[in-house]
Amino acid sequence: MEAFSPDKPQGSQEDDSYEISPVDKLRQSFSESCISHTQESVGSILEEMDGLTATVLDIGSYCCKIGMNGLSKPEYIFPTVIGTPKCIGKPSTDFNLKYGLDAYKNLPNMNISFPLEFSSDIDWDEFTDIIVETLPLLNSSHFSEDSFNEYSETDYSIYPFIFTERINNSLKNKEALIELAFETLELPKISIQNQAFCSLISQGKTSGLVIDCGENATSVVPIFDSRILKDESNTILVGGKNLNHFLMELLREKYSFHTSYDREMARFMKEELCYISPHKFDYTKIWLGDSQSYTMPDKTMLSIGVEQQLCPEALFNTSLVDLDDASLQHMVFDSLTKVDSSIRKEIAGQCLLVGGTTQFRGFEQRLVNEVSSLSKELGKILEFVEDSSKEAQRHISSWIGASILADLSQTHRDMITEDDYEEQGAKRISRQLNT
Ligand SMILES: Nc1ncnc2c1ncn2[C@@H]1O[C@H](COP(=O)(O)OP(=O)(O)OP(=O)(O)O)[C@@H](O)[C@H]1O
Structure with a gap:
């Protein structure tokens, strides 16, 4: 050989x-993502936002990203996990489940599960528990460094909430999310934004091809002039x-x-x-x-x-x-081939890599090579928006875009309110959102 x-x-x-x-690695993996509150104090941002304040929660099956709009990064990134204490040898005296970051920090002593792992069969009760248990932790001075103290005054749940969802989220999941928002969290009003669109907005673009590879899914979503081209998009659960x-x-x-x-x-x-x-x-x-x-x-x-x-x-x-399932290069090829030829070049010329799994070194180059081997023409027009120095931000692009949308008065005008929910119920609202 x-x-x-x-x-x-x-x-x-x-x-x-x-x-x-x-153990150090575990701690680092989540704490490094938090911004320093000494640099961007939440208080001063609330003043500047002139009422257009919202909590932005980008929902991921591996980790959720949360923070107020107006900040440049999510304040906290917590794993979407539930931990059950292990009992080795003798019966455990600790039967308390642990949620999110708390479960992850105790990982050596935990069996963990990811309730959003199977998008068609989400355990919404477990996800609700993670959110309900995590929000107060984020609001308290759980992270006891002095720089976080100012933040301890902020209560996420009194502000409008912007949630994100992946493309083709099922009606069942949308309904469950709306119920979680109004029944459990008792939020005043909410908005649910498409993750691919948010990612594109994070780059100041309204047209492009968003290639999102996260924990449980990979999707390729063409967007033109803020319109999500659903029929030309592709998703695989890989x-x-x-x-x-x-x-x-x-x-x-x-x-x-x-x-x-x-x-x-x-x-x-x-x-x-x-x-x-x-x-x-x-x-x-x-x-x-x-x-x-x-x-x-x-x-x-x-x-x-x-x-x-x-x-x-x-x-x-x-x-x-x-x-x-089709591999990534076939998904890109298929989406671009389906897109109308009059807008193909514009879309292919603004490809955006998002999601943690695109952070592998060499991802972009290999994708170009693979697509080029399927079609020389497509390979030639494929260009990436972002430069590689921003690789480390790819898992938070969607949060950043949703946070930008939260600054717009139009987003606030279009929100679903508590009254809408009382009058129409989650089923009807989710159907309207899907049209
Ligand atoms: N530097 C890296 N190189 C390769 N993979 C990475 C890197 N950093 C994170 N990941 C992987 O990215 C994935 C998480 O990405 P992301 O935060 O975008 O997922 P998510 O939004 O929770 O998932 P999904 O979109 O599938 O619901 C995990 O599988 C993680 O191991």
């Missing part, structure tokens, strides 16, 4: 070991979660991933070490890249070599994760 050195994307990680402790599973499968001879903690470590390994090469993986050659080592919770040093490159290949070849 011929040997080859992996063709890595630019800016590849060259360190050969990761010594950061798993995302970062499938890659986590694939990585564990690839490493199964070296390590047994049993616990929730182990499985989340596989996620972090994926985020830190894996990369997308510009070209298809060549199975006929021996991989000669550098291996990296990763310390697992039980102190096992796990060596990860070719798996770094193989794991994200599944985005471009879904059969690797035993799925028949």
Whole structure:
């Protein structure tokens, strides 16, 4: 067998070991996302907003992003998880479920579940519990650093709320969200915005192709002049979660991933070490890249070599994760081909990568190469809006756009109010929103 050195994307990680402790990694993964309240105080923003204040909650199946509009980033990002305390050996005395960040911080002692994991069968009671338990935590000085104290005065639930939803969200999910808003949270008024549209708005654009790859789904959504072209869009239920599973499968001879903690470590390994090469993986050659080592919770040093490159290949070849769904490049090809030829160039010329899974190094280059191999013409007109220095923001693009929409008086005028809900009920409102 011929040997080859992996063709890595630019800016590849060259360190050969990761010594950061798993618990520190857990803490970092969420706290780093919070903005400093000393830089942008919520109080001063409320004054400037002249009444157009809203809480923006971008709902994700892996993590939710929340904060007041007017800030440049969400104030908090919390995992959409519920944790059940583990009882090892002796019966547990702690039967209290833990929610969101609280569950994640206690991950070594938890079995965790993701209630939004299966969009067709969401456990809304569990999601409601996460939100209900998390909002007061965010409002209190739970994060006890001094810089957060000013924020402790803010009560998210007294302001209008802007929620985001993925394209083709089911009527059942919309209804449940409206009920959560008015029945449980008792909000004054709400708006539900499309995530792809919000992401585009975050870049100051109203036309383009939004390619969103998150935890459980990947969608390709063409938008023209603020109009979402639903018939030309594509969604598959493949995302970062499938890659986590694939990585564990690839490493199964070296390590047994049993616990929730182990499985989340596989996620972090994926985020830190894996990369997308510009070209298809060549199975006929021996991989000669550098291996990296990763310390697992039980102190096992796990060596990860070719798996770094193989794991994200599944985005471009879904059969690797035993799925028949179209791969990403086929979705892009299909959407652009369906778009009317008179607007195709404008849409393809403003592609936007959003969602955490697009943060792999090399994502953009590989996508261009794959689409070009399907159609030279499409490959030529495909251009990306964002420069790669903004990769780290891709998981919050939708929140940023929703926060911009929350600044507009039109958004507030169009909101669903408590009175609308009393008069029409969730079913009718959700049907109207779908037209
Ligand atoms: N640097 C990174 N490289 C690769 N993947 C990453 C990186 N950072 C985060 N991810 C992955 O991105 C996914 C989360 O992305 P995002 O926050 O957009 O999802 P979400 O909005 O919760 O999910 P969904 O849109 O499917 O409901 C996770 O699978 C996570 O492991």
